[in-house]
Amino acid sequence: MLNTIKKDLKDYELLSILDNTELEEVISNFHRKQYKKGQVLFMDGDSRKRIYFLEKGYVRIEKSDLNDCYTYYDYIKPYLMFPFAGIFQDEYYQYTCEAVTDATVFYINVDVLEKLLSDNPKAMVYITKSLTRLLRLQECRVQKLSNQIASERVIQSVKYLAENLGSKKGNEIIIDCPLTAKDISNFSSTSRETVSHVLKQMKEDNIIQMKNKKTYIYNQNYFGDIHLHHHLVD
Structure with a gap:
């Protein structure tokens, strides 16, 4: 079972950076879970306990402003880690996440993953570059959708x-x-x-x-x- 999970986790860009020893240290902390279409993975304001890696299906993250006048939507496809917002910082989730199809995920305790990443310089470089890419992508989205x-x-x-x-x-x-x-x-x-x-x-x-x-x-x-x-x- 663990060997199968290890092989599957290597398909994720972030986790492929880790060497076998590093991945072996945390492999038992990863769990696989299935969600049906319409099921909520977590709610905006819930304690941020897990980081997810989408294996199959699609999920949507959304967040409304205080007056419910605007709602932010985005979709996540397989082989992405989420939620990225709040990593190393937030105590609570900033979004609600719902499965828009039947979906399968891996999840791991936030503290375990963040310690693993902080101890690995290559992983931290990846996180920094990914944050930059994500920021540029969202800036581009705002510009294009402000028409x-x-x-x-x-x-x-x-x-x-x-x-x-x-x-x-x-x-x-x-x-x-x-x-x-x-x-x-x-x-x-x-x-x-x-x-x-x-x-x-x-x-x-x-x-x-x-x-x-x-x-x-x-x-x-x-x-x-x-x-x-x-x-x-x-």
Whole structure:
């Protein structure tokens, strides 16, 4: 069992930095758990006891402001560590996390992982670089989604989701995470009617299709340059 877990954990970029001895020291602290679609992994304000590594499926993190006027949404795909926000610092989770599909995760006690990372210079360099990448990504997202034109926010949201959730297959980009007009509406802070109109037009123009709980992007040029992000913590 432990050998199987060890092999699977090596697929995670952060944990692949550790040598066999370092990983052996903490392997017994990792646990595998399955969640059904709609199950909550943790709530905003819960004590931050675990760090998760997504193995299968997709989860969504979200956070509302005090007046419930704005909600931040983001999605996490397999082989990412989460939540990254608050590492080495926060006592409580800053987001609510929910499984949007059936999902399988590894989790480990926060104190155990943070000690392991702090004792490993290479891991700390990785954490620092990942924080920088994550900050740049979120800055870019804010810039693109601050557009006053609602339809443009929808287009930029689809592009962002393609870059962060999509995989290239032939000439297409496929987003395996199920997305609805409501999801994109929440993500882009745009009305569902506007999202439906923009998606309808893109489907008619054969730019994208949404079927079988997947989103297919046929015309990448429509969105400008799409750069797929394969490794990133969240």
